[in-house]
Amino acid sequence: xxxxxxxxxxxxxxxxxxxxxxxxxxxxxxxxxxxxxxxxxxxxxxxxxxxxxxxxxxxxxxxxxxxxxxxxxxxxxxxxxxxxxxx
Numbered sequence: 001x002x003x004x005x006x007x008x009x010x011x012x013x014x015x016x017x018x019x020x021x022x023x024x025x026x027x028x029x030x031x032x033x034x035x036x037x038x039x040x041x042x043x044x045x046x047x048x049x050x051x052x053x054x055x056x057x058x059x060x061x062x063x064x065x066x067x068x069x070x071x072x073x074x075x076x077x078x079x080x081x082x083x084x085x086x087x
Contacts, residue, residue, distance in 0.1 A: 004040060005068075014066035014083070026079060030071050033081060063087035 008015045016034045018027055020041070031039065040046060067086045071079040 004046075009067055009086075012065070014068050016069045016071075016081075029079060030081075033071075033079075034069055 069081045
């Protein structure tokens with residue numbers, strides 16, 4: 001987990017943690033809303049990452065660049081993504 005998270009951040013991407021214990025509807029909403037380019041939900045899925053370029057997603061020049069997106073509890077009806085910056 002730590003290696004995957006560090007790799008995403010160092011590549012200039014952002015990650016979205018999704019608890020496997022979440023209800024299916026919540027997980028589906030998060031993944032539909034966040035539109036990740038890669039989902040790692042099994043160690044075997046890491047092999048699929050080899051198909052992606054090892055070039056950075058984009059150069060991180062600002063501390064306001066997203067590091068990860070965390071979803072709220074959804075107490076207002078639907079979970080909402082909150083972008084957490086490198087800052």
